[in-house]
Amino acid sequence: MSLQQLNSTRFEEIIYDNCEPCLVIFSKKECHVCKEVVPMLEELKPQYDGKFGFYYVDVEEDKELFQRFSLKGVPQILFFNNGEYQGKLAGKVEEESVEEKISEVLGV
Amino acid sequence: MKRSALTQKLLVLGVDGMDPRITRKFLAEGKMPNLQKFIERGSAREDLRLLGAIPTITPPCWTTLATGAYPGTHGITCYWRQSPESLDAVVYNMDSRNCTAEQIWNITAEAGLKTLVWHWPGSSWPPTSHSENLSVVDGTQPGSVNMGVAQLDWEKVIVASPEIKEVRYAPRVDKPAGVGCIITDLEDSLDADVDDEMMELWWGDTARQGGEIRTFVMDDEDTEVVIGSKVAYDIVNSPLKDATGWANAPEGAKEFTILTSGGVMRRPALILKNEAGEYDRVAIYKNKKAEAPIVTLERDKMVSGIIDDVTKKEVTKPACRSMKILELDPVGNKVRLWISNALDIANDQLWHPKTLFSEIVENVGVVPPVSLIGGEDAELVGEIFEPSWVQYNQWQADCMNYCINKKGYEVVFSHLHNIDCAGHQLWHLGKTLSPWDHTDEVTYQGFIEKFYIQTDDYLGEFMHLLDEGWTVLVLSDHGLIVGENVPPIIGEYGGLNTKVMEELGYTVMKKDENGNSIREVDWEKTRAVQIRSNYIYINLKGRDEHGIVDPKDKYDLEEQIISDLYNYRDDRTGKRVIGICLRNKDAVLIGANGPECGDIFFSVEEGYNRLHGDSISTSEGYFETSVSPIFVAAGNGIKPGFTTDRTIRQVDVAPSVSVLLGLRYPAQCEGAPIYQIFSEDV
Numbered sequence: 001m002s003l004q005q006l007n008s009t010r011f012e013e014i015i016y017d018n019c020e021p022c023l024v025i026f027s028k029k030e031c032h033v034c035k036e037v038v039p040m041l042e043e044l045k046p047q048y049d050g051k052f053g054f055y056y057v058d059v060e061e062d063k064e065l066f067q068r069f070s071l072k073g074v075p076q077i078l079f080f081n082n083g084e085y086q087g088k089l090a091g092k093v094e095e096e097s098v099e100e101k102i103s104e105v106l107g108v
Numbered sequence: 109m110k111r112s113a114l115t116q117k118l119l120v121l122g123v124d125g126m127d128p129r130i131t132r133k134f135l136a137e138g139k140m141p142n143l144q145k146f147i148e149r150g151s152a153r154e155d156l157r158l159l160g161a162i163p164t165i166t167p168p169c170w171t172t173l174a175t176g177a178y179p180g181t182h183g184i185t186c187y188w189r190q191s192p193e194s195l196d197a198v199v200y201n202m203d204s205r206n207c208t209a210e211q212i213w214n215i216t217a218e219a220g221l222k223t224l225v226w227h228w229p230g231s232s233w234p235p236t237s238h239s240e241n242l243s244v245v246d247g248t249q250p251g252s253v254n255m256g257v258a259q260l261d262w263e264k265v266i267v268a269s270p271e272i273k274e275v276r277y278a279p280r281v282d283k284p285a286g287v288g289c290i291i292t293d294l295e296d297s298l299d300a301d302v303d304d305e306m307m308e309l310w311w312g313d314t315a316r317q318g319g320e321i322r323t324f325v326m327d328d329e330d331t332e333v334v335i336g337s338k339v340a341y342d343i344v345n346s347p348l349k350d351a352t353g354w355a356n357a358p359e360g361a362k363e364f365t366i367l368t369s370g371g372v373m374r375r376p377a378l379i380l381k382n383e384a385g386e387y388d389r390v391a392i393y394k395n396k397k398a399e400a401p402i403v404t405l406e407r408d409k410m411v412s413g414i415i416d417d418v419t420k421k422e423v424t425k426p427a428c429r430s431m432k433i434l435e436l437d438p439v440g441n442k443v444r445l446w447i448s449n450a451l452d453i454a455n456d457q458l459w460h461p462k463t464l465f466s467e468i469v470e471n472v473g474v475v476p477p478v479s480l481i482g483g484e485d486a487e488l489v490g491e492i493f494e495p496s497w498v499q500y501n502q503w504q505a506d507c508m509n510y511c512i513n514k515k516g517y518e519v520v521f522s523h524l525h526n527i528d529c530a531g532h533q534l535w536h537l538g539k540t541l542s543p544w545d546h547t548d549e550v551t552y553q554g555f556i557e558k559f560y561i562q563t564d565d566y567l568g569e570f571m572h573l574l575d576e577g578w579t580v581l582v583l584s585d586h587g588l589i590v591g592e593n594v595p596p597i598i599g600e601y602g603g604l605n606t607k608v609m610e611e612l613g614y615t616v617m618k619k620d621e622n623g624n625s626i627r628e629v630d631w632e633k634t635r636a637v638q639i640r641s642n643y644i645y646i647n648l649k650g651r652d653e654h655g656i657v658d659p660k661d662k663y664d665l666e667e668q669i670i671s672d673l674y675n676y677r678d679d680r681t682g683k684r685v686i687g688i689c690l691r692n693k694d695a696v697l698i699g700a701n702g703p704e705c706g707d708i709f710f711s712v713e714e715g716y717n718r719l720h721g722d723s724i725s726t727s728e729g730y731f732e733t734s735v736s737p738i739f740v741a742a743g744n745g746i747k748p749g750f751t752t753d754r755t756i757r758q759v760d761v762a763p764s765v766s767v768l769l770g771l772r773y774p775a776q777c778e779g780a781p782i783y784q785i786f787s788e789d790v
Contacts, residue, residue: 016396018353064275067277078372083395
């Protein structure tokens with residue numbers, strides 16, 4: 001299931017106004033590692049339907065968001081809950097690490 | 109040896125950078141009534157001067173005050189000391205373990221007097237006595253308590269207006285004075301190398317572990333007055349729009365967004381209307397679902413003690429911040445807000461005993477942050493920088509009075525940094541010289557006055573002690589001058605000064621493909637370097653890693669360097685800029701000799717010297733300023749209403765404390781008690 005893209009306005013709404021527990025992967029079309037990590041997240045997404053959101057930001061389209069979080073390089077997966085930043089995972093990450101981090105964020 | 113005490117309780121009120129010459133100007137104008145009372149009830153010289161130790165640099169002078177020994181004797185000879193590994197690097201020096209002279213507070217504590225050493229930036233931390241009577245708070249940097257170790261986030265200015273379409277964040281922007289805080293081109297405004305770790309590098313854990321600091325002062329742009337007066341902070345831009353999606357937003361409120369913690373923490377905020385329908389307050393929330401705000405700010409009021417979570421390096425901690433509205437359009441079309449740096453509210457690593465930290469927090473309050481932005485931006489100086497120090501001064505006075513009144517401390521050695529901190533950012537703007545002719549000297553002279561007035565208020569917080577049997581010494585390490593000229597590139601305390609030494613042919617820097625000097629010394633061609641405030645080192649074979657000068661040629665080379673320095677002329681005025689030059693063995697005359705004082709000691713001549721540090725302590729500057737420190741004593745054991753002609757030296761303070769308290773002298777003390785001002789013959 002493909003990830004929903006966020007621009008800066010949608011980012012504000014989803015992360016901060018709705019305070020949704022979710023992850024956002026910051027990625028780039030031409031990035032090889034992103035091409036591995038994004039499908040992994042797409043595969044994982046259905047398991048968390050209704051409990052945890054999965055989104056992506058294209059850093060070339062939304063540079064401000066990338067800079068705002070002082071990120072260096074892609075891919076980076078940022079986690080949020082209740083409008084609060086909950087940490088990030090960088091680079092080529094395994095499915096287990098993402099699941100672990102989601103459990104931590106959800107407090108289960 | 110037994111001597112009877114002249115007092116049982118003694119407070120040293122140290123004010124970093126307090127200059128007796130300009131103090132006398134403000135006293136004459138009636139602007140320092142509290143100090144006037146201390147003078148009338150105590151003793152001082154007519155000119156209020158203390159003869160400062162050399163170099164006129166903060167840690168050496170505070171260490172001299174604490175030990176009664178000259179810098180060449182106590183070994184703290186500049187802000188930093190020379191790296192044992194390389195001639196072009198320095199290492200941390202605000203470490204009591206580098207001090208080779210005994211501190212007076214160890215004597216008072218070991219004699220059974222409950223002693224507090226509060227933020228004394230010279231050989232106070234870590235504590236050097238095991239006496240349970242000794243308490244020490246910080247002292248690892250000159251700024252403010254916990255500044256070096258508890259910073260979690262930088263200062264920010266937030267601008268919100270309906271025209272701004274999306275939230276933008278630019279970290280550590282050097283903003284030219286007079287330019288609004290609107291981010292027009294984010295890529296241009298971002299410094300590729302955002303230096304978030306300056307505090308750590310200079311004063312934090314890395315520094316204390318002996319990390320080398322390699323700084324090159326090559327031209328005017330590298331000097332601390334230019335760097336210090338640049339205004340660098342995080343800028344956040346946000347849309348300002350009708351509040352939507354809030355659990356509890358008042359009628360008519362408009363929302364905007366604040367980002368903290370390097371951009372990862374977001375706080376929604378509202379501007380609020382008063383009964384007349386004008387926007388006059390800002391409320392900041394944890395999130396939109398929160399029922400109550402973290403803080404509600406009113407116009408013209410700086411609020412401190414605001415506790416909020418801050419994330420640094422993926423760790424989230426509660427921190428203390430101050431905030432103030434800079435501008436709020438009554439009809440709700442613009443808001444500008446300043447938020448301070450954030451201090452970790454639980455960091456007690458520089459408190460001994462640690463229980464003192466929790467008691468202070470509980471009974472006085474958390475450590476308030478001070479602002480470090482202002483410089484050439486007069487609005488920020490007036491609205492933020494100066495008032496943030498007023499708040500800090502009050503907190504510090506409350507802490508010390510709490511310790512005195514409730515905790516039974518009998519001897520207190522204290523340090524406040526307000527004047528020196530402001531001096532390093534602003535004093536050079538007190539005379540309009542060509543590099544900063546976009547500023548107005550009268551405005552900045554007004555700021556100098558404001559800092560002296562707030563200092564007088566601080567001193568007033570301790571006036572009651574004169575009626576409670578205490579002796580109070582008001583003193584400083586050095587003054588600061590408003591420069592008559594732009595200083596030459598020699599004598600800057602922060603690093604390796606290359607320009608003059610390159611021109612004279614002693615230091616050779618490596619060159620890029622265009623023949624321009626790069627920031628790397630060519631050791632194969634360098635015969636000598638000038639590093640820190642006043643020291644020149646010969647690049648000596650057998651001693652220095654890349655030494656090229658044969659020891660048998662050292663004496664003649666020193667003579668040649670001294671001659672060349674005396675003959676060096678300022679390219680703007682054609683005048684001599686070097687004051688005195690002494691070989692290491694001869695510098696014993698001014699107490700600046702020994703292994704930490706280089707092969708040659710030199711000073712910069714009056715008129716060409718910078719703020720303080722590079723000149724001798726008797727130098728004077730523009731706007732009735734001087735490099736001299738101040739000394740006033742009052743209370744038990746001190747003659748009231750007495751003026752002395754005695755030259756009072758910085759080394760005389762510690763032995764005078766010994767006499768006043770009836771204790772022995774510090775082991776390496778080279779000064780003598782100021783017996784002329786004592787109420788009894790001793």
